[in-house]
Amino acid sequence: MTYQDALNKAKEKIDSLDAELILGFIQNQTREKIFTNLNSDLSLKKFQNFYELVEKRRKGFPLAYITGKKEFWKSEFEVNNSVLIPRPETELIVEEVLKEELNKKIILELGTGSGNISISIKKENPGVIIYATDISMGALMTAKKNAKFNEADRIIFMNHDWKREWLFPNLDIIISNPPYVDKKSLDKDEDGVWFEPEEALFSKKSGLKDIKIILQKSIIFLKKRGKLFLEHAPFQAKKIASISKKLGYKELEQRKDLNKDIRVSILTK
Ligand SMILES: C[S@@+](CC[C@H](N)C(=O)[O-])C[C@H]1O[C@@H](n2cnc3c(N)ncnc32)[C@H](O)[C@@H]1O
Incomplete structure (x- = not known):
């Protein structure tokens, strides 16, 4: 069997780009290399491994969990x-934070996951001090590995639950992409999400429960004129504006993603 035969079989089940990337993963080759060697032989054992992964993908298992990696901003991150x-729309928060003067500033990230946001910022600004936190030990271990791999290893990783007590110094910036999806409103056929950790995605009260806690506590721990950068769903933008006004934030700017949907709120204390 050749690479081409294997790809033809897979394309009956899944997207052709995904099939090419899975074959590249099995053969430890880039997609380009696969293309230039379409007549190469694939052993039966390798084909069986490949086809098992194609079946997994057909059932909705995310491609990034199969290959174990995902590109974000300018780096590659291990994911499990x-x-x-990491989602492309989350790059907006990185872009906005990078517009600030960051040298020697103290940043707290709430819910770091794979570490994609903190690591991307630290790589561009080695002089910034970052506390990257998460409730999940599995996430923190992955984030630490990613920091090392990306040579951004002076980030301070901490196990912290934003629902409990906060003990942080006077912060210049807080960043969070918290869980904000309303489980009830999620399309049952949405590709892949059902394989991702629930605590990373879903929040009660129309997806606003965690956002509200973060808004309430951040204003206490930010320095005067400190800023909170928050990712959220577009439909939550108005609600965030009204809650933040009541809480006493002085300024609110909202930024749109590439789909022209409001995706990030920047709140100044
Ligand atoms: C939407 S994910 C964001 C991951 C990553 N920062 C990104 O933008 O791709 C939310 C993260 O918040 C963490 N999390 C959920 N509830 C939390 C809590 N109460 N305290 C701290 N972290 C929490 C989850 O474990 C998850 O890693």
Whole structure:
């Protein structure tokens, strides 16, 4: 059997790009290399491994969990089922934070997952001090590995639950992409999400429960004129504006993602 035969079989079941990437993963080759060697032989054992993964993908298992990696901002991150797969829309929060003067500033990230946001910022600004926190030990272990692999290893990783007591210094910046999906409103056929950790995705009260806690506590721990950068669903933007006004935030800016949906709120104390 050749690579081409294997791909033809897989394409009956899954997207062709996914099939090519899975074959590349099995053969430890880039997609480009697979393309230039379509007539190469694939052993029966390798084909069986490949086909098992194709079947998994057909059932909705995310491609990033199969290959164990995902690109985000300018780096590659290890991902596994303890962490949310970094989403392209989350790059907006990185872009916005990088507009700030960050040298020697203290940042707290709430819910770091694979570490994608903190590591991307630290790589661009080695002088910034970052506390990257998560409730999940599995996520923290993955984030630490990613920091090491990406040579951003002076980030301070901490196990912390934002629902409990906060003990942080006067913070310049808080960043969070918290769980904000309303489980009831999620499409049952949405690709892949049902394999991701529930605590990374879902929040009660129309997805606003965790956002509210973060808004309430951040204003206490930020320095005067400190900023909270928060990712959320577009439909939550108005509610966030009204809650933050009541809580006493002085300014609110909201930024749109590439789909022109409001995705990030920037709140100044
Ligand atoms: C949407 S994911 C964000 C992951 C990553 N920062 C990103 O943007 O791709 C939310 C993260 O918050 C963490 N989390 C959920 N509830 C938490 C809590 N009460 N305290 C701290 N972290 C929490 C989850 O474990 C998960 O890693």
